[in-house]
Amino acid sequence: MRFSSFPLICFCLLMAGCSSQPELLPELSIQESKKLQQEQNLPAISLFYRIHSEALSRECEESRQSLASHCQENALDASHYQAGFEGTNLFPLVMLEESGPDYELILTTASFYGPQSEMKAELLLAWRGILLKEYRYSLPLAEGLDSPQQLADQLVSYFVSDALSEGVFGSGYLARTLKSDDYEVDLKAPNQVSNFKLSKRLVYNDPLEGSTLTYQDPDFDNDRIEVSVYPIPTSDLSNLPGIIEDETDKLRKNLTSFAREHSLPPLFMSEDILVNLQVQGREINGYYLDASIESSAEPFYASYFFFIQHDKIVKFTTTFPSSFAMDFVKQALPQMQIPSESPFMSRLRSIN
CATH class of the missing domain: 3.30.160 (Double Stranded RNA Binding Domain)
Structure with missing residues (x-):
């Protein structure tokens, strides 16, 4: 079952505290x-x-x-x-x-x-x-x-x-209280891969949205790679190829809708292509696809890679074709440490 939203739970006191001798918020411009x-x-x-x-x-x-x-x-x-x-x-x-x-x-x-x-x-x-x-x-x-x-x-x-x-x-406070994934602490990633430097780490408050890492080439402003790590949004983790297919289908729909809404030139998307990597002595299968808009004014190129680690989707989004992105993915993924399933996600999957 897919988690469209977190189910409302009746109030249960996970953490309680009282404030004494409160301080006023200073006046701010x-x-x-x-x-x-x-x-x-x-x-x-x-x-x-x-x-x-x-x-x-x-x-x-x-x-x-x-x-x-x-x-x-x-x-x-x-x-x-x-x-x-x-x-x-x-x-x-x-x-x-x-x-x-x-x-x-x-x-x-x-x-x-x-x-x-x-x-x-x-x-x-x-x-x-x-x-x-x-x-x-x-x-x-x-x-x-x-x-x-x-x-x-x-x-x-x-x-x-x-x-x-x-x-x-903050996301860290929420993670500790809910016993969900603490991406600030448990998600490890290299500070630099090839010419790309880690420029931003974003952790979402919603445990289902996970975290996004942004890598940028300092010599080329438009060359950017985002690595998104988030829980698999289903309770059934047995069909890994089917899970990735759901993710690529969702991506295709989003890209098609965006191109239509903005009246862009025809959008080309490749089929899902299998990629095999060795990660920490294990063989990891993933899929990638290319998307492009051929335009004399402003051509668009992007590639998307999807892998599964523990109960997480690891998604690479690049601003250039997969032929240029493949080396980054092959170097970055083996250096990453992805959090395993949290007690929060385990409980959530058990009731769906």
Whole structure:
């Protein structure tokens, strides 16, 4: 069965923690915010109000029994929190009470009014329905002095400051929490192959998307090779040729659609061609194909190689024909160490 998306799982506490003595997020210019967003690879996020928290509801009920104080749950309109997140200029999209983004933040607050007025907040950060971490904050209330938006901004600032310092939106944090592949640590690749130097490593937050390595020839800007490593998107790993055929079929459809949408000249694609390599004393079979668009204005050439290592697809994408790319592939693949199947992928395949 193919994994079209990760199944929603009911909240289970994989990692919990509380934040004490929170720090405010320093004020950043728009340029600084955009730079930080790119460096941290911050995702889209959706905000949800939880009707009640058992702990906060119990405290609220105890407060209501006192003549000197009273309590109100979720006193602020949720739109104030959305505005607070948008005001940081750090997240590409902030949605409210809508599904869509992988990351969700569930908020619950209780405002206590009395001799020591304060707002207590519980924030649950989840990825596709899996709880990553819990945050708790306490903010002093000066009744009539703080506007609802100022209070929401302060809570957002505490959370974002903690989240950035802990790296909870990073792929490494997600890998450790989910026990998925940690490509930052476990994917080994040479820094240079022939004239090509490793110029970029990208690890996707989604465990099903894996990682992409970019190699570039410093003498020729347009000569580039991308090596993508990602889990086989099926539960049945027995039919390896069929798995690669699915990948090449998907590639052909994508190339054809792209050429059609952009009204490009006729696209030529070769048949799948078998290639045999020796990798760490083992014989590895893979397939490759060439694609080209003959044009006097701007000709297009590319080649694509597909191999299977452990439970991963290893895909080479080049900006030139396979006859020039073959040496790179033959040198690079034996030097790579591909992560074996993670507990996360094993569990995922067992339920599909």
